[in-house]
Amino acid sequence: MSPAVDASREPLVRVEAIHTYYGKSHILHGVSLEVGHGEVVGLLGRNGVGKSTTLKAIAGLVPPRQGRVLLEGQPISHLPPHKLARLGIGYVPEDRRVFRLLTVMENLRTGLDRHGVTKARKQALLDKVFAYFPVLAERRSQAGGTLSGGEQQMLASARAMMLEPKIILLDEPTEGLMPRMVGQIRQIIEVLHSEQVAVLLVEQNVPLTLEAGQRIYFMEKGEVRHEAPAADLHVGDAVIHQYMGV
Amino acid sequence: MDLGHLIQSIPFDQVLVQTVNGIVTGMILALVASGLTLIFGIMDVVNFAHGELFMLGAYVGVVTLAATGNFWLALVSATLVITLLGALIHVVVLRPLLGRDPLTTILATFGLSLVLQNYALWQFGPVARQIAEPFGGHFQLFYLDYPWYRLLIAGLSGAIIGGLWLFLKYGSYGIWIRATTQDRVMAQAMGIPVPLVLTSVFAIGAGMAAASGVLFGPLVGVNHAMGLDWVLKAFIVVVVGGMGSLGGSIAASIFISLLEAYAALVVSPAQAVIVSFVVLILTLLFRPTGLFVPTPK
Numbered sequence: 001m002s003p004a005v006d007a008s009r010e011p012l013v014r015v016e017a018i019h020t021y022y023g024k025s026h027i028l029h030g031v032s033l034e035v036g037h038g039e040v041v042g043l044l045g046r047n048g049v050g051k052s053t054t055l056k057a058i059a060g061l062v063p064p065r066q067g068r069v070l071l072e073g074q075p076i077s078h079l080p081p082h083k084l085a086r087l088g089i090g091y092v093p094e095d096r097r098v099f100r101l102l103t104v105m106e107n108l109r110t111g112l113d114r115h116g117v118t119k120a121r122k123q124a125l126l127d128k129v130f131a132y133f134p135v136l137a138e139r140r141s142q143a144g145g146t147l148s149g150g151e152q153q154m155l156a157s158a159r160a161m162m163l164e165p166k167i168i169l170l171d172e173p174t175e176g177l178m179p180r181m182v183g184q185i186r187q188i189i190e191v192l193h194s195e196q197v198a199v200l201l202v203e204q205n206v207p208l209t210l211e212a213g214q215r216i217y218f219m220e221k222g223e224v225r226h227e228a229p230a231a232d233l234h235v236g237d238a239v240i241h242q243y244m245g246v
Numbered sequence: 247m248d249l250g251h252l253i254q255s256i257p258f259d260q261v262l263v264q265t266v267n268g269i270v271t272g273m274i275l276a277l278v279a280s281g282l283t284l285i286f287g288i289m290d291v292v293n294f295a296h297g298e299l300f301m302l303g304a305y306v307g308v309v310t311l312a313a314t315g316n317f318w319l320a321l322v323s324a325t326l327v328i329t330l331l332g333a334l335i336h337v338v339v340l341r342p343l344l345g346r347d348p349l350t351t352i353l354a355t356f357g358l359s360l361v362l363q364n365y366a367l368w369q370f371g372p373v374a375r376q377i378a379e380p381f382g383g384h385f386q387l388f389y390l391d392y393p394w395y396r397l398l399i400a401g402l403s404g405a406i407i408g409g410l411w412l413f414l415k416y417g418s419y420g421i422w423i424r425a426t427t428q429d430r431v432m433a434q435a436m437g438i439p440v441p442l443v444l445t446s447v448f449a450i451g452a453g454m455a456a457a458s459g460v461l462f463g464p465l466v467g468v469n470h471a472m473g474l475d476w477v478l479k480a481f482i483v484v485v486v487g488g489m490g491s492l493g494g495s496i497a498a499s500i501f502i503s504l505l506e507a508y509a510a511l512v513v514s515p516a517q518a519v520i521v522s523f524v525v526l527i528l529t530l531l532f533r534p535t536g537l538f539v540p541t542p543k
Contacts, residue, residue, distance in 0.1 A: 059435055085437035097432040099425050110425045110436045113418035163437055 010073035012037045012198050013058060013089075013167055018067035018077070020050075020057050027053045029222040030067065035167060038196040040189060042203060042213030042230065045243055050222040051202040052094060055169040058200070059091040060084040071166070086114065090160030090168040090197075094175055096152045098159070100145030104136055107144050107155055111162030129158040132191045150181040157188045167198040174205045182208055206244060207235055218243040256511050259388035266387065268507030270396045272500035273403035277458040279480040279487070279495040280407055281451030287490030288427040288447050290348060291340060294355040296455055296480065297473025298362035303328045303456020304468040305366060308375045317380035325457045332452025336445045344444075359473070366470035377463035399461045406457060407496060410450075414492070423447055427490070482526045488536020497538040501525075 011034040020028040028050045035041045043051050056062040058069055060081035069077040076084060085091070099107050108129070112122050130137035133154045139147060144155060153173055160168050173185045182205060189212045192199050203209040209216065210230050218226040220243055233240065282296050306324040311317060339358060343350050384391035414420035426433040426443045434440045458476075459468075466472065483502055487494030502522045509518035529537055 061431060061435065080441075081431075081434040082437050082439045085435055091435040093432065093435070097429055099428045099432070101428055102421065102424060106421050106424070109418065109421050110433065110438060113421065114437060159436065 010070070011035060012039070012072060013200070014070040014073075015054070015058065016068045016070065018054075018057055018064035018069065020053055020062050020064050022053075022062070027062075027222055028057065028064070031057075031219070031222070031224055032067075033217050033224055033227075035198050035200050037166070038193070038198050039215065040193055040199040040201065040213050042201050042209035042216040043219060044203065044206065044209055044216055044240070045219035046245055047204075049219045051219055052171050054219070055091065055171050055200065055202055059089055059169055061091070085111075085163055085165075088163065088166035090163050090165035092153075092156045092160050092168060092170050092173065094171040094202075096149075096156040098144035098147070098152050098155050100143065102144055103141050104144060104147070104155055105140040107159050108136075108162050111159050114163075125162060125164070128195075129161055133158055149177045150184050153177065153181075153185065154188060157192070161192070161195070161197070165197055167200060168192055170199055170201045172202055172204060174203065174208065186212060204244075206240060210235065260511055261508070263387055263390055263392075264507040264511055265504065266392070266396075268504035269500060270400045271507070272503030273400040273407075274458050274462050275476070275479055275483060275503055276407055276496040276499035277403040277461075278455055278476050279483040279499050280410065280492055281454035282477075282480050283484045283487065283490055283492055283495040284410075284423075285448055285451040286484060287492075288423060289340070289444055291351045291355070291448075292348070292481075293448075293451070294352060294477070295335070295359040295362060296451070297475075297477025298359045298366075299328055299332060299452045299455040299473075300459040300476050301366060301468070301470060301473035302331070302362060303459035304377070304463045304472065305370055305375070305459075306456065307377055307460035307463055308370075308468050311377060317378070320377070321457060321460045324460045325453045328456030329449045329453035333445050333449040335452070336448035340448065341441065341445070363470050363473070370470065372469070374467035374469040376467055377460065379464040395464065399465075402461060403458065406454065410454070411492065419443075419446070479522060482522050486525055486529045486537050488539030491536060491539045494536050494538035498536075501537075 013035045015031055015033050017030040017032050018028055019026065019030060031050065031054050033041070043054065045051050053062055057064050057077075060077070060079060064077050067077075068075050071087060071089070076087065079087070099110065102110070108126065112125060135151055136154055136158055139151070144152065147155060157168070157170070170189070173188065174182050177185070186208060189199055189201065201209060201213060210233055213230045216228055216230050216233060217224050218239070226239060226243065228239070278296070278300055282293060285291055285293050303324040306327045307320040310320040310323045314320070335358065339354050340351060343354060379393065379395045381395065383394040385394060386392070414423060422433070422438045422443050425436065425438060426440055430440055433443070479502070483495055483498045486502065487496070487498030502525060505521045505525065506518045509521045
């Protein structure tokens with residue numbers, strides 16, 4: 001691509017007016033947003049407004065029919081998902097989707113066993129996630145399906161970290177977890193942030209999103225309708241009521 | 247004569263001979279079926295052309311053996327050639343059907359099996375070809391001169407299946423295959439090149455079928471229709487063992503082959519085949535997930 005593109009001044013991910021469809025139903029109607037390097041960005045909105053689809057479009061799982069997704073200034077929306085993963089887009093889906101019959105270690109190896117990763121680098125990556133999530137080290141030989149919901153969320157996030165991603169797309173991490181586990185999710189996001197990994201967080205949990213995110217986008221009917229710095233927003237605000245119905 | 251007398255009238259040494267026969271046939275069947283079950287497990291494709299890959303493997307063996315006189319070279323070249331053919335078939339026939347109704351892949355592989363079978367008939371003619379055993383030694387098994395070769399095939403099949411298991415269990419690509427089997431979308435999101443994995447698995451399954459074709463060639467002769475018997479049995483085994491379960495298929499292969507071997511003591515071998523169908527029907531009726539897999543919760 002053009003050498004004039006200065007990666008350092010480009011946002012990490014730029015989504016430009018993407019439209020996606022499931023069969024004939026039109027889900028995203030021109031979504032545009034940006035995530036900076038190392039930035040934690042929240043994406044709020046009611047159920048069914050297209051938040052998860054936006055993440056899937058960025059990950060290449062539901063390729064946009066119109067519009068573009070750029071990673072550090074390079075268009076990527078024509079690439080298959082496994083190439084996007086190798087370019088640094090980690091995806092942690094709503095239902096976590098750990099490989100249930102694979103052990104914790106094997107789950108991590110799905111992202112770790114790539115070309116060009118030295119043994120020492122692999123060990124360093126494993127040591128790092130095991131230091132952040134000691135419970136995964138304890139359960140390394142246990143099947144992923146036997147972990148609790150919170151542990152599965154840790155595993156799904158640690159697994160995405162094995163790709164040494166530039167951004168992790170985190171889809172409703174608190175979904176299906178007990179309320180007291182929300183602290184753990186907060187910790188996972190902090191870990192990612194401290195590792196300079198950008199996070200695009202889709203959540204229904206407004207307090208968590210406002211606390212963890214730096215900027216918030218609000219979506220409605222397949223479009224981004226509003227954007228605000230998280231610091232300017234509070235749980236009871238009218239804008240939150242308008243877009244979340246709470 | 248009642249059943250008790252019937253069983254008592256069978257000499258014990260015959261039972262032992264049939265046990266050995268059952269295990270030998272079972273191991274070959276396991277080699278055919280494990281390729282089939284691997285393919286089914288990862289892509290939900292019922293490969294009706296599997297028997298033809300077995301048959302073509304045997305023919306490549308025949309041709310190589312005629313040219314070089316070396317059985318082991320024939321085994322290796324048949325495996326390699328059919329592995330490549332498997333990859334080609336996957337890319338040309340099956341990859342374009344990805345995500346379509348499973349019926350389309352059934353029809354496509356069934357059509358392919360007819361094409362391959364008729365190609366073999368056209369190319370090699372209707373007369374069965376022979377593959378000579380690589381060595382002719384025998385040992386005394388009661389009243390029989392039992393060929394060492396048969397034990398060797400059982401051992402080799404076991405070794406190939408064991409190698410596959412180790413590869414799936416510990417190899418990086420093995421982990422990719424198992425991850426893709428469990429969740430194809432998530433595997434892609436983890437950077438696993440899923441289209442390549444699917445093609446490789448189909449190719450590996452094809453190569454295993456070809457290897458079994460060459461190994462079994464000396465016992466039955468090679469003809470264009472030989473795949474049919476085997477694929478039918480392999481399907482029974484895959485269903486009885488639990489669709490997609492490698493361990494289940496191996497257990498079911500030996501179980502069914504032993505049952506048939508014992509039944510052949512009482513009835514004619516042609517009638518003994520009925521036993522496998524009875525087992526298939528009972529399995530589908532009472533435990534449709536398979537006999538050799540844990541009860542699903």
